[in-house]
Amino acid sequence: MAKMREHVTGLGIAIVDKDVTKLDTSKRPFVLTAEDEKFEANSVIAATGADTTWLGVPGEEKLRGHGVSSCAPCDAFFFRGRPVAVVGGGDSAMEEAHVIAKVSPDVVIIHRRDEFRAQKVMVERVLGFPNVRTLYNTVVVEMLGEEKLTGLLLETASVSPKQGVENLDALVAKFGGTLRQAQGKLNRWVLPREGVFVSVGLTPNTNIYEGLELDAKGYVKRFEEHDEHGTIKYLTKTSLPGVFTAGDVHDARYKQAVTAAGFGCMAALDVERWLTEQT
Incomplete structure (x- = not known):
């Protein structure tokens, strides 16, 4: 993880270690609120994951990673x-x-x-x-x-x-x-x-995504878009233009780090293509 962060920052990309508490998609650019700061973005990748639903019984939290x-x-x-x-x-x-x-x-x-x-x-x-x-x-x-x-x-x-x-x-x-x-x-x-x-369930972290369409289990719905030849154009689109998704916040099946990373790569490429088309 440290090497990945080093690679990203080496490209001149800033990493802000704060939790996003609100995403306003009612205007362009989008406005993201992260604690006491606001950020603007022309596109967003929803990749907030899903949390394990724990039992909440005594000893559970203390012994995580120890059995x-x-x-x-x-x-x-x-x-x-x-x-x-x-x-x-x-x-x-x-x-x-x-x-x-x-x-x-x-x-x-x-x-x-x-x-x-x-x-x-x-x-x-x-x-x-x-x-x-x-x-x-x-x-x-x-x-x-x-x-x-x-x-x-x-x-x-x-x-x-x-x-x-x-x-x-x-x-x-x-x-x-x-x-x-x-x-x-x-x-x-x-x-x-x-x-x-x-293994009593997962809770996708979707609280900040107002207006984003979710499925019956509360996961972000992912849509495919094809071009005029029937070839897949976008694989990670959501119901809102400019908002894409990756990882466990939309994936209720695989729930693995490697699949989340794969979708992250796809979402990044989809965003790049989408932003290019907007200019």
Whole structure:
């Protein structure tokens, strides 16, 4: 990253380390407000990314990078041979579990409901791994450990018939956990884990883009434009002329740094072409 910044500044381009809090596209040039400064631009690339939706439980923030992650393709290697958990029930959670199941001997998917939201084919593929098990009707209450994750404090609302046991005591024993009654709760227990992947969703950072069309999930909609010969002319346009997009703020599928960088390159080339056409 430092080398990339050095390369950019070497070309005479200024880098302003401030958060943009408002983008006014009602006039030209556009006006961007970054804390106490305002900047004008004839074109803008929306590349504000998407943030992981964390659980917000005690221990989670402290242990990020020390057993707590949100990206199996990024971090699975660090958990080779270690017991881990995946929290979530959608397609993303199944994708995470599919990746981590190839390196971990013991993967537990923790889902708050009795049915997954993920596509049936994805669920079947993941549960086909002999080293993958599922906890239904269960939520994470706390992430345990001082310098690294050692376990998860769970709360099981009810024991699903799918678990193959009749009561909580049997469920806890089946997963090698220990009961921990706390705060008047009789259904809490500890599951030993060395890693946990939180996959309950992403929140695209689109608050500053007034008037920009978003899709059903809240991501910036990306449009393709073709020339008179049917060749793609622009690949990163948005609903507003002069505003282009790149990265996780529009990409709900891949969510990788390399794909975001690729779209960044495409957006930059699209902007260059668009600005040339405006003169």
